[in-house]
Amino acid sequence: MRLWLHSGGAFREAGDEVRDFLGATHRVLFVPYAIHDLDDYLEKVRGLMEPWGFTVDSTHETDDPQAAIADAEAIFVGGGNTFRLLDRCIAMDLMDPIRERVAAGVPYMGSSAGSNMASPTIMTTNDMPIVYPPTFEALDLIPFQINPHYVDTDPESTHKGETREQRLNEYHEMNELFVLGLREGSLVRREGDEVELRGTIGARLFRQGQEAEEYVPGDRLDFLLDA
Amino acid sequence: MRLWLHSGGAFREAGDEVRDFLGATHRVLFVPYAIHDLDDYLEKVRGLMEPWGFTVDSTHETDDPQAAIADAEAIFVGGGNTFRLLDRCIAMDLMDPIRERVAAGVPYMGSSAGSNMASPTIMTTNDMPIVYPPTFEALDLIPFQINPHYVDTDPESTHKGETREQRLNEYHEMNELFVLGLREGSLVRREGDEVELRGTIGARLFRQGQEAEEYVPGDRLDFLLDA
Numbered sequence: 001m002r003l004w005l006h007s008g009g010a011f012r013e014a015g016d017e018v019r020d021f022l023g024a025t026h027r028v029l030f031v032p033y034a035i036h037d038l039d040d041y042l043e044k045v046r047g048l049m050e051p052w053g054f055t056v057d058s059t060h061e062t063d064d065p066q067a068a069i070a071d072a073e074a075i076f077v078g079g080g081n082t083f084r085l086l087d088r089c090i091a092m093d094l095m096d097p098i099r100e101r102v103a104a105g106v107p108y109m110g111s112s113a114g115s116n117m118a119s120p121t122i123m124t125t126n127d128m129p130i131v132y133p134p135t136f137e138a139l140d141l142i143p144f145q146i147n148p149h150y151v152d153t154d155p156e157s158t159h160k161g162e163t164r165e166q167r168l169n170e171y172h173e174m175n176e177l178f179v180l181g182l183r184e185g186s187l188v189r190r191e192g193d194e195v196e197l198r199g200t201i202g203a204r205l206f207r208q209g210q211e212a213e214e215y216v217p218g219d220r221l222d223f224l225l226d227a
Numbered sequence: 228m229r230l231w232l233h234s235g236g237a238f239r240e241a242g243d244e245v246r247d248f249l250g251a252t253h254r255v256l257f258v259p260y261a262i263h264d265l266d267d268y269l270e271k272v273r274g275l276m277e278p279w280g281f282t283v284d285s286t287h288e289t290d291d292p293q294a295a296i297a298d299a300e301a302i303f304v305g306g307g308n309t310f311r312l313l314d315r316c317i318a319m320d321l322m323d324p325i326r327e328r329v330a331a332g333v334p335y336m337g338s339s340a341g342s343n344m345a346s347p348t349i350m351t352t353n354d355m356p357i358v359y360p361p362t363f364e365a366l367d368l369i370p371f372q373i374n375p376h377y378v379d380t381d382p383e384s385t386h387k388g389e390t391r392e393q394r395l396n397e398y399h400e401m402n403e404l405f406v407l408g409l410r411e412g413s414l415v416r417r418e419g420d421e422v423e424l425r426g427t428i429g430a431r432l433f434r435q436g437q438e439a440e441e442y443v444p445g446d447r448l449d450f451l452l453d454a
Contacts, residue, residue: 009387036400081397083356112388123357128394129310129350130401132363136356149388160236160411161339161376167355170308173263174357184387 001102002191003141008079008112008148009184010200015052017198021189022054022074022107029072030058031098033088034080034113045078059094069097072106079112079148082125086117087133095139102141112148115182119145124171124179126164142190143177144224150181150204165212172208178227179206188221195221228329229418230368235306235339235375236411237427242279244425248416249281249301249334256299257285258325260315261307261340272305286321296324299333306339306375309352313344314360322366329368339375342409346372351398351406353391369417370404371451377408377431392439399435405454406433415448422448 004021006014022028028049035041038060046056056076059065069075075098077085089095102108110118116125121136124145153163162170168179180188185200197203202216215221231248233241249255255276262268265287273283283303286292296302302325304312316322329335337345343352348363351372380390389397395406407415412427424430429443442448 036397084397084401123359124355126355126388128398129352129356129363130398131350136359149386151386151388159376159378161353161378170263170311171355171357174311 001141002105002107003102003118004107004109004187004189005115005118005142005146005182006109006111006148006187007150007182007184007199008115011111012048013185013200014187015048017187018049018054018109019052021109025073025107026053027055027057028074028076028109029068030056031075031077031085031089031094031114032058032060033092034078034082034085036080036084041078041080045076065092065094066097069094069101072101074107074109075101076109077111077114077117079114081130082113082116082122082127083129083131083133085113086122086136086138087131089117090134099139099141102139108141115146115148118142120177121145123175124168142224144227145171145177145179146188147179147181147206150183152183152204165206168206172206176208178224180204180221180224181206186217190225193222193225195224197221228368229332229334230329230345231334231336231414231416232342232345232369232373232409233336233338233375233414234377234409234411234426235342238338239275240412240427241414242275244414245276245281245336246279248336252300252334253280254282254284255301255303255336256295257283258302258304258312258316258321258341259285259287260319261305261309261312263307263311268305268307272303292319292321293324296321296328299328301334301336302328303336304338304341304344306341308357309340309343309349309354310356310358310360312340313349313363313365314358316344317361326366326368329366335368342373342375345369347404348372350402351395369451371454372398372404372406373415374406374408374433377410379410379431392433395433399433403435405451407431407448407451408433413444417452420449420452422451424448
């Protein structure tokens with residue numbers, strides 16, 4: 001299984017990482033449903049990825065998205081609202097086709113909501129629950145949760161809303177899975193049984209009942225697959 | 228119907244507002260389920276409200292929470308995680324008992340998640356979806372949505388996660404209800420057909436397809452009941 005799961009937020013600077021991950025593959029199938037305006041989103045992603053050397057098709061431009069997934073050389077699930085993304089992918093019966101292709105070795109790229117989607121559930125999304133999906137269970141391509149756009153607590157802030165760390169602690173009051181907080185610019189890459197933290201900045205790992213731990217780009221995180 | 232819906236975040240400074248709202252009522256029934264440690268939460272709320280002159284009971288300290296609600300002189304639903312709060316109130320069959328008492332004139336106070344709960348749905352919460360509730364439909368004591376802890380967009384921020392305004396715009400891509408963003412320190416008070424913005428700071432109103440509008444403490448918002 002080959003996964004490339006990005007924090008969101010610095011995708012524009014990730015061209016070399018994307019090229020390194022996709023290698024000889026130059027055609028990407030984009031899954032845009034996290035965003036409301038699908039055409040506009042596709043245009044933006046094409047504007048970024050075509051200069052990197054990729055041809056980008058989108059599931060929303062075909063009459064048969066399932067067939068497009070079955071034929072895809074690489075799948076890229078983009079960011080936006082995770083609830084909307086999950087709800088639409090379920091409604092369109094795209095979950096199993098994506099799982100099957102990724103299990104067969106087709107590389108999966110996710111950014112932000114697309115990284116939440118690769119997790120067992122969407123329970124560590126930062127997004128607003130603007131639609132009620134039939135479940136919070138997601139693609140389950142990894143056995144741990146990703147929290148994209150991870151932000152450290154600002155000691156100067158007077159805002160009393162929960163900090164990100166408080167929110168993830170709340171998650172662990174109710175759930176046991178490990179959560180990897182990806183700061184903007186960080187990403188995890190999975191190649192079979194190997195997991196590596198990559199990108200330009202570190203990540204923070206949260207485990208139930210334990211102190212959070214820091215990891216830096218280049219660190220191997222294979223242990224997350226056995227968690 | 229008498230409602231007092233607080234932004235969260237500056238509750239400690241709201242003693243005079245609470246006294247003004249509750250008048251001759253000095254006994255409050257607290258609904259603590261948004262927080263994991265119920266005893267600790269109750270102790271904190273008692274520490275705040277007893278000096279203001281209130282006796283605080285909690286639904287979690289009685290064997291019959293429904294009876295406690297039926298007998299309550301005032302109900303206070305506290306903040307924390309809105310998904311957990313809704314999930315537990317539904318599981319404990321507390322939704323209709325609260326609705327009935329509030330419809331009968333018992334004053335309802337909400338702070339943060341407790342204000343989300345008074346809305347038609349919890350779709351404008353800021354919280355992490357740490358548990359999957361059987362619905363996003365909430366108490367529906369008002370016909371508009373509240374977004375607590377509302378924060379303005381920081382023009383200096385380099386963070387690429389969605390701003391609050393972007394999140395509320397996403398809500399309006401999928402939903403039509405008005406959303407009142409309560410900055411920390413602001414609150415709305417409903418007395419029958421009258422709605423007043425109160426507290427120490429203004430609020431921002433979001434409507435589908437329209438520019439957001441600012442309101443200041445003292446403004447009447449009765450029109451929100453006809454929206």
